[in-house]
Amino acid sequence: MTTLSAITSNELNFLVFRYLQESGFTHAAFALGYEAGINKTSIDGNMIPPGALITFVQKGLQYIELEANLESDKLEGDDDFSFLQPLDLITKDVSELQRIMKDKKQNLLKEREAEKERREKDRDKQERDRDKVEKVKELEREKDREKQPKDQKESFAEDLDDNKAKGKSEENGVCGGPEPMDITPTPQLVASDIHSSEVTILEGHGSEVFACAWSPTSSLLASGSGDSTARIWTIPDGPCGSNMLPPQVHVLKHFKGRTNEKSKDVTTLDWNGEGTLLATGSYDGQARIWSKDGELKNTLAKHKGPIFSLKWNKKGDFLLSGSVDKTAIVWDTRTWECRQQFEFHSAPALDVDWRNNVSFATCSTDNMIYVCKIGEGRPVKAFAGHQGEVNAIKWDPSGSLLASCSDDGTAKIWSLKHDKCLHDFRDHLKEIYTIRWSPTSSGTNNPNQQLILASASFDSTIKLWEVEHGSLLYSLNGHRQPVYSVAFSPNGQFLASGSLDQCLHLWSVKEGKLIKTYSGGGGIFEVCWNKEGNKIAACFSNSTVCVIDFRM
Template sequence: MFSKNMSNLTTVGSSRLFPQGEGTLLATGSYDGQARIWTTNGPTLDVDWRNNVSFATSSTDNMICVCKIEETRPIKTFAGHQGEVNCIKWDPTGSLLASCSDDITAKIWCMKQDKYVHDLREHSKEIYAIRWSPTGPGTNNPNQQLVLASASFDSTVKLWDVELGKLLYSLNGHRDPVYSVAFSPNGEYLASGSLDKSMHIWSLKEGKIVNTYTGNGEIFEVCWNKEGGKIAACFANNTLCILDFRM
């Protein structure tokens, strides 16, 4: 929940959490030439924009808030997790919001109801990251199924059928916690980065590893370029690697 008067009444181009204050400050910059600082009730762990004027936040108080920049209070709050909420992500159309938590669950929410739509329980340890596939109605890949990927400290990545709330695949290949996952732009591949110093590339059609890259440090973040031919990985030894990917 935000305590400052939310007077940004123009397009917000950027937002960042402050590293000081345990994540309780959020900075926004907008096209009206103003930069503003907002305070939150508890340490904020993630922010994801739904569109140009609304966004969701998650925090260590187990809550999720959906906010609008001209409103002084959240327009929606979601309660259901029993541990801090590590990551939140809107689906490609902004219709569904996914969350994951230290309570070992991922959940899917929609703005039309207060209770979660699906409660996803197949991991055995904390879930650190989630990502939606760039597929389904309203995307560039409309004929492919919309799925959700979750990365956990149990060393697995799981893929979920978001319509039924059921597990599709469990991707087992890492030896240590998985910190990051990212779908290729065409939705056919998934990259996963782990503390085991490896990044796996998975074929979603086959459910198996098609390539592995190993570095000299733990991997905390992976992402694709928009063409899908390169993958970036951030390592704990202060290096960033950009890798070519061709199939």
């Protein structure tokens, strides 16, 4: 009679493990079980008995089967996700394992759905926030699809001169303004083209250039773009043109790494009064402070939405920002801390403007305008009257009158002494995007000239308003597409305008006539004059900035 030899549990484990391995079972569950059985080690702190491999193998086979059942509806991107822990495999039966896997999968699906819903809401909000910018981009794209030939432009210019003599432009269907009330008529000026050889084109931006501003004390020009950068250009003295020396440039990156980030598009910028610091507002909700040499000094992060407006007060001790998050923030420039956050609007704030060093106004897509003061917990004044989004607000040079313009097609003038507007200008046919006061009247360098308000509209016209009586002086009808920006010269005698029709026009304020024009390579988002009044900058949708000499 043959005696059976004894076999240890380790030997049994090894025989089973080798059998399974040679049969093609290479799942990690078997290897883990074997190691646990051989070495009497623990899983998650629990000791595994030496003879546990047989049960463990059974669990492993069942786990493979469960995985196979789930393979058909496996969650995308979850290749490394583990529904079961090793301890589960040796301590729970199949029904428990199935319940665990089902519960964990359902929880994961719920989390994914919640995350997806949150991302969709964020994406929808971002789309709503970008509405203003996208509206302009769409108009520009439409313009690109139907670019007019050059001879058509020349024909239009000839027709325009004839129509201007009649005080009317039939081309765009907008009536011209009345004869000036108290301005002596003079012979009509003839517009002249500005040749490209007389223009310096600044290249380097990788996307639309939304904003530009001259330093108030030097020849530095700042520009902000959709490429997530701002740039500070040093414009050489002397005439502009192709022979001008290449300007020195500092690139102000609003992102980290090698590639730009669309969430950091530069939407607005402003120099302090001394020209030593540049503030930029970005689509990421942060304001950044830069030296004139392009060094990042501070990052102000409190807003929870894109910043659409940013202004220094005259003294330079406070910086004001307005955001899509519905709030305005006053920043103390000595500490760069938030001095006060104003939360009065029920919708995105589109523009802010200082009245003096301690009080300011804000406007919003909620159709409201609020006048606020540092230290006050409630608005000093609330102006209601617009029936559409209020796109821009501006205080006159004395700080006594506030002008506003809206998608309702009106421009209004307000006073803190009255609850209703003093003047309600309704001659535009479409949305009014921007307004500007002339640097004239008492308290300015041009005290003997009357105060004028310019309004620029999507109806392709600019209107000049006499403020004292609230009457229309001129309707400037030279553009063929929405006018996005206007700027008075420092002496108040000339007006520059930029349109999505790709044209920069220069007007005589006294005559209400077009005197010079330049046709660029894209829609114009902003125009500005240097402090001497002899150079004009314009930023374009084709990623360029142009600088033009102005001499009469």
